[in-house]
Amino acid sequence: MFEDIKGRLREVKIITRQTADGRGSISFRSFIIEMPYIAGKILNIGKLLAVKTMVENSYLLLEVADFLPMHYGMLELDETVPRDLREEIMRRVEESWNKEDDNTWIEVYSYPIGYTLELNGEPKFRKTYVPPLVGSTVYVLDQDFFRNFVCKKDGVEIGKVIGENLPLNIDLIKAINYHIGIFAFTGSGKSNLTASLIRRILKTTDMKIVIIDISMEYAILLLDQLLNINSRLVSTERLPINSEDAARKFLRTHVLPEEILDLKDTIKDVANKIYPKMRQLYVPPQEFQYLTFGDLMEMVRSQINDKYTAYAQKPLFGLLLRKIDIFMREKKLGKDDIVDDSIIGILDEIEETAKTSGLKETSSIFTFISTLKAYINSQEYETEDYDIEKMAIEILDGSSSSPRLFILELPNIEESRSIVASLINEVMNRRKRFYSTSPIMFVIDEAQEFIPFDTRQKDRSELSSNAIEKLLRHGRKYHLHALISTQRLAYLNTNVLQQLHTYFISTLPRPYDRQLISETFGINDVLMDRTLDLEIGQWLLVSFKAALPHDVPVFFTAENNLNELRTNIKNT
Ligand SMILES: Nc1ncnc2c1ncn2[C@@H]1O[C@H](COP(=O)(O)OP(=O)(O)OP(=O)(O)O)[C@@H](O)[C@H]1O
Numbered sequence: 001m002f003e004d005i006k007g008r009l010r011e012v013k014i015i016t017r018q019t020a021d022g023r024g025s026i027s028f029r030s031f032i033i034e035m036p037y038i039a040g041k042i043l044n045i046g047k048l049l050a051v052k053t054m055v056e057n058s059y060l061l062l063e064v065a066d067f068l069p070m071h072y073g074m075l076e077l078d079e080t081v082p083r084d085l086r087e088e089i090m091r092r093v094e095e096s097w098n099k100e101d102d103n104t105w106i107e108v109y110s111y112p113i114g115y116t117l118e119l120n121g122e123p124k125f126r127k128t129y130v131p132p133l134v135g136s137t138v139y140v141l142d143q144d145f146f147r148n149f150v151c152k153k154d155g156v157e158i159g160k161v162i163g164e165n166l167p168l169n170i171d172l173i174k175a176i177n178y179h180i181g182i183f184a185f186t187g188s189g190k191s192n193l194t195a196s197l198i199r200r201i202l203k204t205t206d207m208k209i210v211i212i213d214i215s216m217e218y219a220i221l222l223l224d225q226l227l228n229i230n231s232r233l234v235s236t237e238r239l240p241i242n243s244e245d246a247a248r249k250f251l252r253t254h255v256l257p258e259e260i261l262d263l264k265d266t267i268k269d270v271a272n273k274i275y276p277k278m279r280q281l282y283v284p285p286q287e288f289q290y291l292t293f294g295d296l297m298e299m300v301r302s303q304i305n306d307k308y309t310a311y312a313q314k315p316l317f318g319l320l321l322r323k324i325d326i327f328m329r330e331k332k333l334g335k336d337d338i339v340d341d342s343i344i345g346i347l348d349e350i351e352e353t354a355k356t357s358g359l360k361e362t363s364s365i366f367t368f369i370s371t372l373k374a375y376i377n378s379q380e381y382e383t384e385d386y387d388i389e390k391m392a393i394e395i396l397d398g399s400s401s402s403p404r405l406f407i408l409e410l411p412n413i414e415e416s417r418s419i420v421a422s423l424i425n426e427v428m429n430r431r432k433r434f435y436s437t438s439p440i441m442f443v444i445d446e447a448q449e450f451i452p453f454d455t456r457q458k459d460r461s462e463l464s465s466n467a468i469e470k471l472l473r474h475g476r477k478y479h480l481h482a483l484i485s486t487q488r489l490a491y492l493n494t495n496v497l498q499q500l501h502t503y504f505i506s507t508l509p510r511p512y513d514r515q516l517i518s519e520t521f522g523i524n525d526v527l528m529d530r531t532l533d534l535e536i537g538q539w540l541l542v543s544f545k546a547a548l549p550h551d552v553p554v555f556f557t558a559e560n561n562l563n564e565l566r567t568n569i570k571n572t
Helices: 083-096 143-150 172-177 190-204 223-228 243-253 258-273 293-305 311-330 341-356 364-379 388-396 413-433 461-478 494-499 511-521 525-533 561-570
Strands: 002-018 025-035 048-052 058-071 104-118 124-126 137-141 156-161 166-170 180-183 208-213 231-235 278-282 405-409 440-444 480-486 502-505 538-543 554-558
Touching (some): 025 048, 048 104, 104 525, 143 166, 166 538, 180 190, 190 208, 190 223, 190 554, 190 561, 223 231, 223 258, 231 388, 293 364, 388 413, 413 440, 413 461, 461 480, 461 494
Parallel strands (some): 180 502, 208 440, 231 278
Antiparallel strands (some): 025 104, 048 137, 058 104, 156 554, 502 538
């Protein structure tokens, strides 16, 4: 369970700082451990350690966040020491790094991960904190322990743990159930990781995936999946009239990553083959407005309050309002939900009551009900167009012959906001009415564009923000999930962060973004700062009761999606 190398806990510090918004303060425990310096042996960030606590046979688990080689000779060495002497001391220190020297050690900065290891008989873990005993031996946990404690047995491999030479297996279904966030500076590999997770979801689950793609990246990154599984490539642009033109347009409108430029001809061939899966999304003109339950209730209310409505009719309008309210509660509908023919029954009932109560045929309640029915029926008008409703129906279709992967390309951001809002609302409403447990995941790339910190009616971000917030808050009970990715947390409505249980974090250069993550998810600042050292494709995975058996932040290198694409596409 333990490696041969051991250390000692020298210091326990509490570090307090202001929160990113300046409104409060937050504290982190920091543990400083001395380990022997062994030339050529590197300790890894993310390594797990165990130290004795105040309770017998109970060890506190720590994670290495940083380390520094130290030399006793350097501790007091500053500019007050004469120049020649300084030079001589440093020369000797330099020599000492290559041999055994009692004056060298490694200073390890670590922090508690919130678990103890109980060694009374079979080793057991407890989610708790017990103060450790300073001066005690610190043990390094070996690879087997790491695998058992950190990785999900029989989980899906998403990459390799940095420094452990271990595959990182996660519980992908559980991670998706509790929503996923991907946060990294532009160019760190967000789309690559997202695409690589999507191919694993398609392979290992029966989940459907809807990607909202404003950067027109995913049709290329998942081209083999578009070809090999039942899928849709949807855009608001006119569809070329034949597959050759469509393939030419596909190459013109999508950027090929440099690494796969040599596959240009194959990509064109595949684009030609997926022509039957392409659809143009019909979007009604902006001025066109659907009648929502909120509008309907307002209309009925204004009839009640209107001084020209005859008193004899007011109780019936009141009854109509009550019936609509009961109907909405039964069907779990909100004010923003769109009115459709499911309320015709209520309208018939009120009409019947009005007739039997002897109201005149010219009474305004009859005109009100018949205009409403005419309007609802006109909405049911069937078109051949592939519109949001048709797309939502396909997304919700549980049969094995229906598409599983939808890539919705929406390069116009403003337009994309209202489309995303309508699509999510339509899918959620239908799912509420025709409940099913077949899971669906929405992928929202560049999430700061859809759920910005500051929503404005003018740019329609209020619509997308409300819809996505609803999806994140209530989607799980309807088996609707989300993966959101962003490069700037400062621009994001951070209320949504609490809804995500699994995050993939890579380099975030702005301290505010890192501090916000540390605070929201309780990750130590020192560990968060290590994400600055990550290379492209390397990630810190943090999950709460979702992706991993225990809540341990783990650094890993993700599989390169482009390699997987290359292998698959060459075999087509
Ligand atoms: N796991 C990985 N292994 C190797 N290379 C990778 C990996 N992930 C990403 N890359 C490379 O890094 C580059 C940037 O990746 P990607 O486009 O996914 O970044 P991004 O964060 O989505 O950028 P942007 O915000 O600009 O869309 C690509 O050329 C990609 O091939």
